[in-house]
Amino acid sequence: MEIIGRISKGTKMDQIYLPKNRGGFASGEYVLITPLKQSGEKEKRFKPYFYGVKNLEVIKLRTIEEIFGLVNQSIEPENIIITGSFLEQGFGFNDIDILVLAERKANTERISEKIKSQIGIKPHIILMGTKSLISGLSSDPLYNLMLSKCVSLKRIIFNVKRKINYKILDLILLKSKTLIDNFEILNGKEKYYLTLNMVSVLLFIQGKKLSKEIVNKEIGRLLKVDAENIRENMINREFLREYKKVYSQTFNLIMESIKHEK
Amino acid sequence: MKNRGQLIEIFVSNLANSIVHQILEKATDEQIYIDGYGKEMRNSRQIAENYRGKINPIDMPLPVKDAEEVRQKLKSKVNAELRLRISGGYKNINLELVEELVSLALKELKVV
Numbered sequence: 001m002e003i004i005g006r007i008s009k010g011t012k013m014d015q016i017y018l019p020k021n022r023g024g025f026a027s028g029e030y031v032l033i034t035p036l037k038q039s040g041e042k043e044k045r046f047k048p049y050f051y052g053v054k055n056l057e058v059i060k061l062r063t064i065e066e067i068f069g070l071v072n073q074s075i076e077p078e079n080i081i082i083t084g085s086f087l088e089q090g091f092g093f094n095d096i097d098i099l100v101l102a103e104r105k106a107n108t109e110r111i112s113e114k115i116k117s118q119i120g121i122k123p124h125i126i127l128m129g130t131k132s133l134i135s136g137l138s139s140d141p142l143y144n145l146m147l148s149k150c151v152s153l154k155r156i157i158f159n160v161k162r163k164i165n166y167k168i169l170d171l172i173l174l175k176s177k178t179l180i181d182n183f184e185i186l187n188g189k190e191k192y193y194l195t196l197n198m199v200s201v202l203l204f205i206q207g208k209k210l211s212k213e214i215v216n217k218e219i220g221r222l223l224k225v226d227a228e229n230i231r232e233n234m235i236n237r238e239f240l241r242e243y244k245k246v247y248s249q250t251f252n253l254i255m256e257s258i259k260h261e262k
Numbered sequence: 263m264k265n266r267g268q269l270i271e272i273f274v275s276n277l278a279n280s281i282v283h284q285i286l287e288k289a290t291d292e293q294i295y296i297d298g299y300g301k302e303m304r305n306s307r308q309i310a311e312n313y314r315g316k317i318n319p320i321d322m323p324l325p326v327k328d329a330e331e332v333r334q335k336l337k338s339k340v341n342a343e344l345r346l347r348i349s350g351g352y353k354n355i356n357l358e359l360v361e362e363l364v365s366l367a368l369k370e371l372k373v374v
Contacts, residue, residue: 167289168290178276
């Protein structure tokens with residue numbers, strides 16, 4: 001592993017700053033510093049863009065580098081974005097969510113197989129054009145949530161104005177009705193995602209910012225239960241009562257938005 | 263442990279939800295949303311299928327009386343959900359699809 005850095009002047013000592021998210025060079029490790037052989041020579045190095053990711057395990061960073069390489073070999077993407085549970089701390093993820101932005105169609109199954117055989121983790125590839133992504137970001141809370149925490153190959157610059165499309169929000173919210181009908185049979189993880197889905201729609205329609213942390217905090221405030229307790233299925237019928245209230249509040253807001261639509 | 267009546271109730275609720283979803287999807291001009299989150303979750307249709315597997319007889323249609331009861335309950339639930347939206351100003355909901363989709367679902371899940 002190599003990092004190119006620049007020596008900067010300090011008051012007592014000079015220093016070289018290293019990015020927090022790096023694939024190696026742990027704190028406390030001894031390193032050898034040598035000057036670049038030819039002045040002006042720039043080596044190609046892996047430098048992805050991080051959004052909402054504070055820390056990432058070194059092994060995950062290397063995995064992302066490999067994935068970017070494999071996707072790049074198969075298709076010429078405008079950007080590659082890694083998102084979802086893979087970016088959460090630890091190794092509790094089931095797969096890797098990969099959003100590939102490209103105008104051209106591509107055989108995602110072939111790319112998936114390649115990634116699975118070379119890296120050993122099941123990928124979930126979503127291929128779409130930039131226009132579709134922008135459209136999704138403007139009207140779908142799940143896109144907003146997805147991109148609130150991600151790692152991308154290139155810088156993501158979108159200036160998207162939120163648009164309330166009651167039909168889309170109603171469809172997304174309808175998924176969360178499953179919890180009301182099946183409280184006793186769903187597991188904690190399913191209950192958590194249905195709650196996350198519902199509260200994301202509520203925050204979106206209220207014009208609030210979206211990230212998993214913000215939604216979890218709102219879950220705690222509205223449903224009076226810690227998000228972790230939902231995941232562990234440590235909730236009772238009191239939760240269901242509160243859930244129904246939030247569900248109908250969200251549904252009413254969606255219906256209300258019909259009147260404001262041109 | 264749930265009795266037969268309760269199993270039928272949950273089966274109908276889930277199947278109704280999946281039919282409402284189908285009809286609302288058709289009412290939406292643009293289908294741009296994706297299942298980015300919760301893709302491993304069971305949806306209403308899958309849950310309904312699981313419950314059908316718990317209601318005897320499993321491999322053949324339900325007795326005519328039960329099947330008719332399921333059909334009526336299902337239609338009434340789906341219509342209620344859709345009419346709630348129509349009364350709020352929701353556009354393009356095609357109520358004529360209810361009969362067709364209910365019959366299709368009942369056939370596919372061996373209720374009739």
